Amino acid sequence: MTAVDSTRTGLDAAAPNLRRPWGTWALGALILFLAVTPFILVIVISFGQKIEGAGWEWDFTFANYQRFFVGALWPDEVTFLHLQRLYYALYYAVIASVLAVATAFPFTYLLTRQSRRAQSCWLVFILASLSLSEVFIVMGWDVLLSNRSGLPMLFEVSGATDWLKRTGWFEVLREWGLANPRNVKFKTSEFATILTMSYLVWPYAVILLYPALSRLDPSLTEAARTMGAGPAKVMTSVILPSVKLPLIGSMLLLFVFLLGSYVTIVVFAEPAKQTTAVAVYESVRGATLDAPFGAAQAVVLLVTAALFLVLAQWLTKRSEAR
Amino acid sequence: MRRTMGHIFMALSGLVLALPIIVVAGASLNGGRTMLFPPEDPNFARFVEFFITETIWVRALRNSLIVAFGSATLAVLLAWPLAYLLWAKGSKASKMLAGLGSLPFALPPIVFGVGLGFMWAFMGSLGAIWVGIVSHATLFLALPLVTISIGLQSIDRAHLDAAATMGATEAVTFRTVILPQTLPYSISGFFFALVLSFNEFIVMFFVSASAYATVTLQIFNSLRNGYTPTMAVAAVLFITVSIAVFSAVARWGDLPRLMGADQSRN
Numbered sequence: 001m002t003a004v005d006s007t008r009t010g011l012d013a014a015a016p017n018l019r020r021p022w023g024t025w026a027l028g029a030l031i032l033f034l035a036v037t038p039f040i041l042v043i044v045i046s047f048g049q050k051i052e053g054a055g056w057e058w059d060f061t062f063a064n065y066q067r068f069f070v071g072a073l074w075p076d077e078v079t080f081l082h083l084q085r086l087y088y089a090l091y092y093a094v095i096a097s098v099l100a101v102a103t104a105f106p107f108t109y110l111l112t113r114q115s116r117r118a119q120s121c122w123l124v125f126i127l128a129s130l131s132l133s134e135v136f137i138v139m140g141w142d143v144l145l146s147n148r149s150g151l152p153m154l155f156e157v158s159g160a161t162d163w164l165k166r167t168g169w170f171e172v173l174r175e176w177g178l179a180n181p182r183n184v185k186f187k188t189s190e191f192a193t194i195l196t197m198s199y200l201v202w203p204y205a206v207i208l209l210y211p212a213l214s215r216l217d218p219s220l221t222e223a224a225r226t227m228g229a230g231p232a233k234v235m236t237s238v239i240l241p242s243v244k245l246p247l248i249g250s251m252l253l254l255f256v257f258l259l260g261s262y263v264t265i266v267v268f269a270e271p272a273k274q275t276t277a278v279a280v281y282e283s284v285r286g287a288t289l290d291a292p293f294g295a296a297q298a299v300v301l302l303v304t305a306a307l308f309l310v311l312a313q314w315l316t317k318r319s320e321a322r
Numbered sequence: 323m324r325r326t327m328g329h330i331f332m333a334l335s336g337l338v339l340a341l342p343i344i345v346v347a348g349a350s351l352n353g354g355r356t357m358l359f360p361p362e363d364p365n366f367a368r369f370v371e372f373f374i375t376e377t378i379w380v381r382a383l384r385n386s387l388i389v390a391f392g393s394a395t396l397a398v399l400l401a402w403p404l405a406y407l408l409w410a411k412g413s414k415a416s417k418m419l420a421g422l423g424s425l426p427f428a429l430p431p432i433v434f435g436v437g438l439g440f441m442w443a444f445m446g447s448l449g450a451i452w453v454g455i456v457s458h459a460t461l462f463l464a465l466p467l468v469t470i471s472i473g474l475q476s477i478d479r480a481h482l483d484a485a486a487t488m489g490a491t492e493a494v495t496f497r498t499v500i501l502p503q504t505l506p507y508s509i510s511g512f513f514f515a516l517v518l519s520f521n522e523f524i525v526m527f528f529v530s531a532s533a534y535a536t537v538t539l540q541i542f543n544s545l546r547n548g549y550t551p552t553m554a555v556a557a558v559l560f561i562t563v564s565i566a567v568f569s570a571v572a573r574w575g576d577l578p579r580l581m582g583a584d585q586s587r588n
Contacts, residue, residue, distance in 0.1 A: 027403050028415075031423045034460040038437025039425070045440060107335045110328045112583075120572040122336075123581060128564035129339050133521035133538045136557040139549055140342025143349060149359050202339065211582030231324065260430025262524055263542065277432050284436050285528070291440075298433045305430050 039302065046299045048292035056291045064296035082279065086300060089275035092190075092265070093258035096197035097205075101251045103198075104205035109239070111206070112214040123210075130203035134263045141196045142267060145186040152184050193268040197261060201254040208250035212243045245315050252312035256305045276301050343561055350554035357549040372555040379552060382540040383559075386520055388451060389536060393458035394466075394516035398508055400459060401466035409474040420467060427464035434461065435528035442529055449533030457529045458519040465518065466511025469580060473507025474500070506575040513567045521560060 049059040066072070071079035111122055144150040155161045161183050164170040173179040177189055186192045216239065224234045240247075262277045269275070276297050283294030345359050353363030372379045404423060407416040426434045438457050442448040477500060485495040523538040530539060537560075541553050571577055 024403070024407060027400070028419050031400060031404065031419060031460075031463070034456065035423050035426050035463070038434055038441050039429075040437075041440040041444075042433060042437040103335070107332060110332050113328075116578060119583070120577050123577050124565060124568040124572050125336070125339070127568045128561060129343065131517045131521050131564050132343070132557075132561055133523055135523050135538045135541050136346060136521075136560060137342055139541070139553065139557065140346045142549070143345050143357055143359055144342060149357070199338075199342070207581060214578070214583040256428070256430070260432045260524075262432055267545075277430070280432055280436060284439065294436065295440075298436050301430055302433045305433075309428055 042295045042298050042302070045292055046295035048295070050290045050292055055289075059292075064293045065300075067293060068296055068300060082276070082297065085274060085276045085279050086304070088269070088273050089259055089277065089301070090304070092193055092197055092269075092275065093255045093261075096194050096258055097201060097251050097254035099194070100198040100202045100205045100254055101209070101247060104202055105209060105247065108206050108209040108213050112210065112216070126203045126206050130207065134200060134261065137200055138196060138263050138267050141192070141199065142187070145192050145268075147183070147185055147187070151186065155184050188268055188270045190269070190273070193264060193273075196264045196268055197258050200261065200264065201257055204254055204257065205250060208253060209243070209246065212246035216242060245318055249312045249315040252308050252315070256308050256312070259301060259305050343557075346554045346557045347561075349549075350551050350558050352551040352554075354551075357551055357554065361551075368551045368555045372552050372559070376552065378535075378540060379537070379556070382535045382537045383556075385451065385454075385534050386536040386538070389454045389458055389526070390516050390519040392452075392455035393462065393519045394512050396455060396459035397462050397515045398466045398470075398512045401463055401470055401511065402508065404463075405467055405470035405474060408471060423460075423467065424464035426461045431461065431522075431524050435525040438525065439528035439531070443531075448529065449531040451534060453529050454526060454534075454536075457525055458522060459515075461522070461525055462515040462518055465514040466508065469507045469511035469514065470504060472580060473504035476507075477503050507580070510571045510575050510580055513571055517564050517567050520563065 044058075045056070046064055047060050047062070048056050049061055049063065050056045063072075066074055068082045071077060071081070073079075111119060114122070145152075147153070155164075161170070164173065164184070170179060170184075173184060174181075176191075178191055179185055220238055220242070221234050224238045229237065260277050261275075262281060265275050265278050280294050280297045280301065282288055283290045283297060348361050349357045349359050350368055351361040351364040351366070352358055353361070353365050353367060356362075373383070374380070400423075404416070404420055407413075408420050439448065442450075442453050442457075447453050481499050481503075482495060485499050490498070521538060523542060526536055526539055527542070530536070535543060537556050541556060544550070544553065568577070571580070
């Protein structure tokens with residue numbers, strides 16, 4: 001109690017709630033407990049062991065990690081099934097985040113050149129679609145891409161399918177897995193998965209690029225223009241270099257966000273090309289019920305995400321320092 | 323010419339962004355029970371079903387509202403002292419605490435969801451609705467933390483000095499200067515957390531343990547049987563709520579500033 005008594009008289013306290021450090025400590029402890037314990041539990045349980053038919057028990061074994069990286073039967077037999085799932089998680093996330101940033105960048109640049117009022121209107125729309133649940137977005141694209149009522153139907157009715165068949169492009173689409181013998185088909189395919197994923201993060205890309213682009217000093221571009229630089233030259237020599245770091249930083253953030261996407265993968269990805277997030281769910285809640293192995297997969301996902309987050313943070317710091 | 327091309331590009335982006343929303347909204351008007359677009363025999367029967375007659379949806383909506391309002395309130399209450407600490411002291415400890423408090427939002431939610439599932443199971447409270455509220459409050463703590471911090475940074479130090487020279491105690495300054503000036507930012511933070519909680523799926527999935535369902539959970543559970551226009555009604559409701567909330571934030575707060583349009587004052 002002495003600590004509490006002595007600090008009560010302290011004059012450095014700036015406000016009522018700072019005069020009582022125990023309150024601060026309680027808040028800190030509560031936040032730490034809620035935000036950090038779940039992650040610690042996942043890490044600890046990942047070293048646990050499954051009991052056949054009866055859940056799991058505490059342990060300290062690397063068996064789950066071994067199973068993830070080289071398969072359960074190593075060294076007699078090596079399988080990379082789980083690594084392959086991680087690879088697909090990375091693969092979808094990389095393409096989708098690059099695509100999202102590449103299209104969101106010109107949009108955001110144009111947005112910041114609008115009036116304050118127009119910007120507010122666009123931001124409302126973008127925030128609304130940003131917060132829309134993945135469940136709804138997947139539903140919308142599912143209707144759009146489904147064979148009976150979506151784009152394939154439109155292709156058929158408008159004669160685009162026939163045109164594709166005549167020009168030979170249909171065969172190319174079939175090779176890419178985007179057509180069945182009769183018509184184009186988008187479900188299930190990498191195309192649908194990546195399209196939906198990049199749609200999912202597109203509004204985030206705009207929100208992340210918005211601060212950097214709206215703080216661009218207009219006098220810089222004007223100076224370049226008066227010195228005779230064309231619009232393309234201004235873009236490559238003035239605008240892009242000054243937002244390069246935020247551009248890469250936001251790409252990394254979107255990438256991390258997409259690593260864990262679940263609903264999109266379940267609905268749009270082919271069964272053989274599912275990701276670690278889906279496998280985590282199946283281990284923890286789904287058919288296989290192996291919590292420690294699910295936790296181990298979650299840890300791998302966590303470490304991968306953390307690595308890229310640190311990289312993103314470092315880049316942001318560097319861009320702010322300049 | 324370049325201007326027109328810019329406008330066309332923006333309009334096209336907006337169209338693609340709106341496309342799935344338009345399709346879902348259209349499908350919600352279907353008279354029958356199949357998800358057709360354009361809708362067949364359009365009427366509002368599905369809306370009546372969702373809001374009034376079908377108990378699973380009514381109950382799911384009630385759960386969603388309880389969790390969203392509860393967790394957003396709790397998130398603001400937790401974020402306020404933390405943001406204040408950060409602003410008033412700026413100590414290493416408070417920075418670290420804020421960083422750790424933002425972790426759940428930054429890392430893949432499926433990992434946090436699995437961890438919360440373990441944690442609440444150990445505490446024997448998995449599946450209680452307050453657990454859903456606390457879980458979402460932790461997940462979205464980062465949002466009010468950011469908006470309130472922006473609000474606190476926008477307070478002119480001269481006001482604080484003026485209050486102090488006129489003999490106001492810390493408590494009075496807090497009540498008359500700091501609180502009113504940061505109120506719009508606190509409300510924005512509340513709404514951001516509210517809307518995202520309303521739409522969140524994966525963490526809720528792990529902490530509810532099938533004991534209850536929110537609207538997004540209910541939709542995911544019904545996915546196996548295919549979509550129905552009643553689910554599309556839910557989507558229409560959600561997007562309407564989001565637009566209303568963010569319009570309110572834009573109307574009474576400074577949305578471009580909140581999104582980081584201005585140089586922050588030092």
